[in-house]
Structure formats: structure tokens, C-alpha cells
Amino acid sequence: MAVQVLVKDDLYVLNQCAKYLARSNSDSRHNFGQFDPGDIRARICESWRFPIVDVYSDGVNFESTYAQNEVTFVYSHEGSTPPQQISVVGTFSNLYEPVPLRKVGDSKYFTVTVLVPKGQIHTYKYILDGEAIVDPINPQRVTLDNGNIWSRFFTFLCTTPLALEQWERDLLARLTDHVLPFRTKEAQDFLNRYYYGLDRQTKDTQYIRAYRLDEPVGVVSFIDNLLAREENHHLIDYKICLPLIRELLRTRNPFVEPTLMPADLYEDLYKEMATGNVNGWDYNRYNNPRYFLQLLRRHTYTGAFSHPRYGGNIGASGWAYLEETFRDQNGKSAFDWRKALEVPLGSNADYHG
């Protein structure tokens, strides 16, 4: 199917670009370890924002258009003579049909906006006068099986693994379980009721292609998305610490797979990590286990309770847990989160998300 191109006004594009892309610094002031020295993307603030993935609506039916995102590509031309023709090719469209970018007013920016369903991952390249290049701004790049490097983006509610491998996700699921308040029996019963009780339509709009049905709050997907994009500089922490923790747990109990080990082993591990003193931890590989626990807790809590668009808090199950658990003196919930939020996620008729 041909991709649907949307017409956005110049102001929208300039609003999303000036803060991040207009600059004259040559230093790498935005490199927190995610870029190699000299990478020009390290000069740019929040380069992960590109391409811009945003909420879509046709202005008529906010519910039926909820399952799609707008994706705005920006090519920022630095230097004197811009290319004659700039287009984008990618898996979101027919690969042989480049989508042309237009110049934004008299600015250095070229842009096009397309409609892409939520829950998807795509690769793309820009074509400048016939020459294909990766997006110079977007930090997300993937090497395909044929060795070609392409730029990548993903839309809201993405549950497909991006940054972590399967075993890493499995171990992370156990680790996050012991951070969250959801592992009490009551909480588990509630989440199961809530999660399996959602009707088919809600499931379709709110957690497309849920990757792991035994992961009701989706924290692992949230962390995976975060490490692939906004906090890519923390991927290294997980890539070092997850193998380290797996080896350590295997040393402590050689007979059971770490993901199947009883809770007390994880609890003991957290207690030790909190002190910074972990028996058997390889400090040469990662010198601060307490820091990793802090990071893991922030990411886990954020994943459970942030807006579901970021891949965690699936179907707002984290919020629903709070809604169910915390009640006022009259038995009424102390967290009516639906009241503020957009339909179909929430029930506010005026706010459109």
C-alpha cells in the first residue's frame, strides 16, 4: 500500500528543529558515552528526537485514528548548495518508491511527514541527488544481514525487541519483578484480571502485538525502547551488568537457570548491590553495582507508570493497579487517572492526547 503523506505546516517543522539543530558549537557537548569521538551527532541536543514520531489525528475521529502515528523526517542541509532532489526510502513505504522531501520556507530544513501505524519498526535512508545516505542526525542505525547500514525508527507502543536479546529480556523481567510492587499475590491476581479482562478492541488499540503476555506491565519493553533511543548511553550498563548478574547467580546456584531461581536470591542480590558490596561481582567489568541498581529502579518505576505510548504500563495496567490499590476513607479510588486522559485510553472528552 502506498504510504500516506501528510501536509504539515512549516511552523510545526521549525518548532521541532530550531532548538536541536540550529547551533554553531563544534564540541561534543551531547555525548554521554553513546557516540564515538568525533561523531557529529554528539554536537546535537537530543538527536534521538529525529525522525519526529508524534500523535496523529484526522481531526474528526480521535479514537479510530489513535492506532497511527505521524512520522516527520527532517534533513538539515549544512553548507552552501543544497541537493536538487531529496527523498526518503524505507520499509514504511514501497522500497522502490522514494517519498520526496520539501524545503521548509527559506530554512536549511527539508521535510516530509508520513502516516505509520503504532507498534512498528522501520529502516530508511535519504536519497540526495540519487545517492543513498543514512540519516546524519538520527542515532538509531542497524546493520542488515547484507552488511548495509540503515537508519531506524519505531513508533509508539513498540514491543518488538530493539536493544536487548531474548535472554537479556528474560533476566531483566525477573530483575524488574523484584523492584515493582506487583509481585504480591493480590497484585498478581488483580493484574491478571485486569489484563485478561480487557476487551479485544482495547487490546488492539492499546497494546498492539504485545510481545510477552506474561509481562503485564511491559516494563521490559519500555526499558528496551529507552535503551534503543532516549537513553542509549545506558545500554552499555545493561550489556555489562546483565551477563555479570547471570554468571553471578549461576555461581550461587549452579542447578537452576537464573530466570527460574527463587525470589530470595534476587532479594539478597539487591541488598548486596545496595551496599555496593556484592560477593562474587566482577568489579573490573563494572565497578559500581549500586549504580546499576539505582538505574534499574528508576527505569522500572518509570516503565510501570509512564504514559503507555512509551511501551510500558501496557493498557495502563500500572495506573490501574494504583487505582485499585489506593482508596480513600470512603472506599473510592484515590487515582482516577482516566478522567484526565484521552479516549480511548482514558475518558476525557475534551483532551485529545
Added chain:
Amino acid sequence: MQTEFDVVIVGSGAGGAPIAYTLAKAGKSVLVLEKGPLFKPQYQDPLGLSDFKRDEAFSTGAEKRIQIPEVANNGASYYSSHVEPDLNDEPHVYRRPDGQDAATIEGYTAQVVGGGTQLYGSVSLRFSPLDLRLKSFNEGRTDLRYDPNGDIKREARDWPITYDDLEPYYCKAETIIGVNGTQQGQTKPFSEDCYQKPLTPNPISQYIETGMDAKGMPRYRTPLALITEDHAPSGRTVPSDPETAKSGYVNRYGDALGLKSSTWVSLLGPISTLPNFELRPNCVVTHIECEGSVVNRVHYLDPSGMPQVVEGKLVVIACSAIESVRLLKLSAQLSPEFDQRINQNDLLGKYFLTHCFGGASANVPTPNRFDKSISLDSDWATDFCATEDFLRDSHLWAGGAIYNNTSDRALPMSLARNYGSQDLDTVWQAFMDATQLTGDALVTFLDRNFGRGLSVSFMANQLPLKTNRIELHPAVKDKWGRPVAYILKQWHYHDIALMNTFAGQCADILTRAGVTDGLGEGGVYMAENALARCANHILGGARFGTDPQDSVLDTTCRAWHFDNLYLTDGSFMPTSGGANPTLTIQANSFRVADEMLKRM
């Protein structure tokens, strides 16, 4: 593109927008230059979507790290709002009490059309008549304490205008901007009641009523710049259920519904269709030039970073106190003539002010709990600590307002990331440090805190000191290679005494209402980073006055020794007032606009 205007205004927030509104309506050609983007509310978008979202990640985003080798907090984490300046691109550098420099951005600094009025909690209190005559009030007093060197009598200044001069403009601002509240219970004189009707308070605020009544504090509904009824001056209408405005996504968020009265929805949006008005967002002003006493060129970088120049018969600088002073200092660096005129005395950047700010906080008694996510920023306020009697009894030089915060810690993320955090520089830090809060302990934490936190804040005058000042940093540069602002600021003994007194009053309100679980109280001076991020209100640095030797601006906020240069953000204030400053900045700008019209 048009390059010549009657008026060029730098900044679209509380200081700039009232002038643009007044002069554009009077038929003058007006250009507003704004560094940030123009984010619109839903009702202005053909597809019904806003660039502002009810989403906690918009207020406190993903982790970034300070990468400024010259500062002591290099490497520290920060989490910014989508409209805050990025700390690595445009930091403010403060000297910490330990003598080391640290990078920060003051709370509610917003680079967006509307400026801080997009993010603020919208508390729109008037200053009291006493706030504008603190020199006269303190002259001859023998009861003042905590001032061994007599700084109060030496440094206090009366404003060159009185409350009566400002009062009609308070009414004008309240009417045109759209403010709800109640007048009864306020000590400030009102010539007319211009408030819209307040919404019902959050039930948790019953404790505040009880506490304030028990202490004999006359109370009133906190004035909030948020419309609760259809608002003719701006053409805004309220939803069928006006209570929809209440959510945890008001304070520190732009309002997608446009009910919060930012200067965009209340002032600039309504004039944006006039042919003689132009707004250029995403444009950063780099310097201004003069020829003799006339500022004749305003230099800015367009959204691509390309240099552009415009001219205005009058030029208004209103990009918040620190950035306005910085812009003048940068302009002075580039031009000896400008330097000589703006620095005929040594006061530019001096007497920088924030507020004595703090309060008390505790949890309501079990089993009570409230849905704080359905609320506005504040429900009740009192002027009890702004009266002459109170100040004489407590031996203090100046007063302030006390009000409760209703929406703080209302949402799950803000509950955790603000846990134990005294300011925005320590967001997440305490929660991250509390590594014991996992599993069952996290349940206990949530059980104790969710929907139970209640806090009371004060906002009071800070004693002006010449040593508190804004300079240009000798080493740190912004993303354009321009020196960043450098802030040197300390608290006076008297400020600390004042904060302790006010915090005690706030704690009393909670105690008298039986809200004592985990009671804590204090002032901003106690924060880990006491000089910096808590400075939500940045004021002074270019005070106005009647004596060219003792002020930077004349009584019309025009820079001495210039014919056409005005400063109208909070930098004009000689004292910081006993309340949140936005309404006063707006009222003063309406006043200055009338002064400008007289000469055009």
C-alpha cells in the same frame, strides 16, 4: 520580510506580551522575537491536537548528563522539560556556597511562546502596598532583628510607583489575562473584583481551611490564571464541564486545552490575526546596537541559525531577568558606545533577587487519602504574614504570602522523582538513593505517600544586596559560542530568619489541622543546591527608580541614557515582593505600554 517596526519586543512571556497586546491593538506595528517554538492549544489546531501533552515525560524527560568541564557538577544527571533550555546548550552557572561553579536552569524557565506562563502553576497574587514601600516602612524601626550591619535600612528601596499607580493595571491584567479567585480575605485593596469564579477545591484542602482558621488567618481562594468561565477578552470558551481543567498536568506543563492563561492564549493569540502584528518564534536575539541614545538594530538568529537584523523605533527586552541582563552585557561587550551608556553606573546585573521561599509538608492522617490528580496548583492562600502587625511582632523587614500546594506529588512519577527532592536539580536523586525501596518496601512507600501528601508554601521578599549579581561567565559558552550568565548570590541572615519564621507558620497550619505524619519544614536556603534551582522566580538586576545614580531604569522602565530601550520582565524590580511575581510583571508591562503609547 519586514525589517522595520514601531516596536520590537524580545521575549513573549509576562514582560513582553502585555506590551505587544496594547501596542498592536493601538495600531502600532509590533514584532515579537521568541527563542522558543510556538506550541498551540488544541482549539487553535485544525486537527484538534496540541503540542502540549498530559504526559509526565513532557515535564521531566529522559536522563541527560552535564558535559561542561568548567563546572563542578560536570557529569551530573538532569531531566528537562521539552520546553526548558538544554543545560549543555544554554546553562546558567551559579557559584555554590563551597566556592565552586555549577550549571543549572531556574525552575519554570521555558523557551516557548508564552515563556514561563506556559509552565507555571498559574498562581497570580498581587503584591501588597507594603511590598512597594519597604524603605519607608523600615525607616526608624528599632525592632528589626538579624541584621547586625544595618543592611535593611541601607539596601531597602521603595518602588518609584505606588500600589495605587499599579492597581488599575492589576485589574486590567486580571481581566484580560483571565484569573479565577476570590477577593474577600485579601489584605490588598481592590478597586473592582475582576476574578472569575474558582472551581471547587480538592477535598484534601479541607485540612488547610481547618489549619488556617485555627490560627485566625483570613483566607481566600488562591488566584490562579486559569479560566473557569468563557473569557470574552481572549475568545476562549470553557468545556461543558469546567472541572476538566483540574488535573495533575497543570503545574510544570503547558496546557493542551488552553485554559491556563498563558500569554499566548490570553494576549498574543488574540492579536495574531492583526496585520500590524508579527511573531517570529524559534529566533534567538544575540545582541542589540545603538547609535547615540537610540537602539537602532536588533540582531537575531533565525530558525536555521542564520543572522538577521530588524529595527524598532522602540525596543523592549523581556526575556526574563537573567537573560535580559546577559543580553545587555553581551551587547556592551560588542560595542563601546552601548557599554558606556548602559554602564554609566555599576548597577546593571546588581541586586539580583529571588524569593525567600519554602514551607512545610506532611501526610494526612490514616486512613484518609485523596485523589490529588484532580486539582489545580493551589486552593487556599492567606496574607496573614504580610501585615505590618505581623512583621513588627516577628521583627522582620518584609512579608509574604502563604498558600497550599494541591497538585504536588499528584501523579505516580512526580511522587517518586520528587521524593526527598528539595529542588529540581535533585529530581530522582533521593528515590534512586533509596535503594531499599524495592518490592514490598515500595508498596509501603506508595501506601504511605500516595494521595496523602499535603504541603503549604510561602513566598516572601528577599533582602536586596549589591553583591547578589548577574555577570557573564569567563569560560562557559552557549551553543552559539556566547558567554553564559554567571550568578553570584547568597542569603542574608535576615532572609534565613525570615524563612524560618514563615516555615514555622506553614508547619503550624498543618499541625493545627492534625496533619503531622512525617512533618518537615524549611526554607530554600536549606536545599542541597540552595542558591540555584529553587530560584523559581528571577528578579532584579536592572532596577527602576527616580535617581539615575541608584537605578538602571527610569520609572517607565526605560534604560537611563537611552531614548528607546525598555526592560519589562522581572529585572525592573527593586525588591522581590511577597508573592509570585507574574501578575505584577504583567500589570507593570500594561502600565509601561501606556507610557510608551503616550510618546508614539
